[in-house]
Amino acid sequence: MAVRALWYANGTLSLIDQRRLPQTRRLLRLTRVAEVAQAIRTMAVRGAPAIGVAAAYGMVLAARERGRTPDAAARILGATRPTANDLFVGIEAVRRAWAEGEDPVAAADAYRERIVGECRAIGEAGAPLFAERPRVLTHCNAGALATVEWGTALAPLRVAHDRGVRIFVWVDETRPLLQGARLTAWELAQEGIPHAVIADNAAGHFMHTGEVDAVIVGADRIARNGDFANKIGTYEKAVLAHENGLPFYVAAPFSTFDAGCADGRGIPIEERAGREVTELGDRSLTPRASPARNPAFDVTPARYVTGFVTPVGVVRPSAVARLATGSGLGSFRTGRAATPRHRRR
Numbered sequence: 001m002a003v004r005a006l007w008y009a010n011g012t013l014s015l016i017d018q019r020r021l022p023q024t025r026r027l028l029r030l031t032r033v034a035e036v037a038q039a040i041r042t043m044a045v046r047g048a049p050a051i052g053v054a055a056a057y058g059m060v061l062a063a064r065e066r067g068r069t070p071d072a073a074a075r076i077l078g079a080t081r082p083t084a085n086d087l088f089v090g091i092e093a094v095r096r097a098w099a100e101g102e103d104p105v106a107a108a109d110a111y112r113e114r115i116v117g118e119c120r121a122i123g124e125a126g127a128p129l130f131a132e133r134p135r136v137l138t139h140c141n142a143g144a145l146a147t148v149e150w151g152t153a154l155a156p157l158r159v160a161h162d163r164g165v166r167i168f169v170w171v172d173e174t175r176p177l178l179q180g181a182r183l184t185a186w187e188l189a190q191e192g193i194p195h196a197v198i199a200d201n202a203a204g205h206f207m208h209t210g211e212v213d214a215v216i217v218g219a220d221r222i223a224r225n226g227d228f229a230n231k232i233g234t235y236e237k238a239v240l241a242h243e244n245g246l247p248f249y250v251a252a253p254f255s256t257f258d259a260g261c262a263d264g265r266g267i268p269i270e271e272r273a274g275r276e277v278t279e280l281g282d283r284s285l286t287p288r289a290s291p292a293r294n295p296a297f298d299v300t301p302a303r304y305v306t307g308f309v310t311p312v313g314v315v316r317p318s319a320v321a322r323l324a325t326g327s328g329l330g331s332f333r334t335g336r337a338a339t340p341r342h343r344r345r
């Protein structure tokens with residue numbers, strides 16, 4: 001693996017500052033829980049599984065601070081971003097260990113290992129899907145940066161590429177924060193996987209002209225009925241894939257499945273500051289008088305999903321409820337409790 005998003009050693013969480021990529025590869029070194037919360041909120045670290053692991057280590061840092069309690073630390077980290085189920089699963093994995101007098105570092109390490117292992121398994125399970133459909137469109141960044149290592153949506157493409165499949169990735173730029181153009185393209189370039197960045201509104205064109213064989217995306221929260229939230233713009237890509245007769249896959253570890261959420265209506269959608277839409281770097285793009293709306297995620301109905309690529313194989317949306325409530329999820333069933341309401345900053 002060429003990319004690892006974050007790592008912990010001796011009281012310091014180190015992470016690649018994803019806001020600076022691809023121009024600068026800067027590391028942030030965090031030693032306090034408030035710093036981790038700020039890094040998640042400002043998206044220095046982002047992507048559902050990665051923020052879960054970062055939050056797990058944020059709990060470790062909190063346990064080293066005088067006077068912090070497990071519940072108070074969980075509240076600080078849980079108030080950062082509402083949509084990704086993984087955030088709350090990562091927090092809970094360490095909160096419980098800490099509250100029960102176990103070693104928080106061991107709990108966070110185990111959580112990280114579990115996520116990395118599941119992403120690797122997603123790669124193995126999903127790679128065969130693309131042997132005959134190698135031109136694949138993806139949205140946002142669901143690679144190693146978003147998951148610590150391997151990725152979710154990118155993991156099967158990496159594994160297929162390593163096995164000699166002539167993978168070609170269509171990379172949606174992913175306005176407004178350009179996770180596709182900046183981060184997915186960076187990861188693919190690092191590993192020499194052929195790809196092209198396209199404007200978000202070009203995806204339909206390339207599907208219609210027969211240059212896309214399949215679509216794969218990650219997810220931030222998957223409801224029991226298979227409705228799922230992912231980066232804003234995912235819904236329209238799913239509709240376009242359906243319209244063009246293309247398979248549409250969603251790749252996710254167990255921490256993204258929310259057994260407590262019946263369908264997409266229960267998924268909290270983060271709305272971020274309008275200036276992420278109206279500004280690019282230090283440049284204003286719009287008239288000063290024009291407000292903007294900036295939902296960070298949308299919900300795609302299960303009927304548009306061909307299959308969920310999970311660590312235990314590719315499953316149909318109709319099988320998600322069994323997966324989400326069955327033994328596969330084990331202790332990951334607590335993600336919902338700490339979810340805050342929608343917020344706008």
Ligand code: MRU
Binds near residue numbers: 084143152153218
């Ligand atoms: O706002 P972001 O960049 O955190 O959104 C990330 C996504 O939507 C990813 O597609 C999702 O977290 C899956 S990452 C494996």
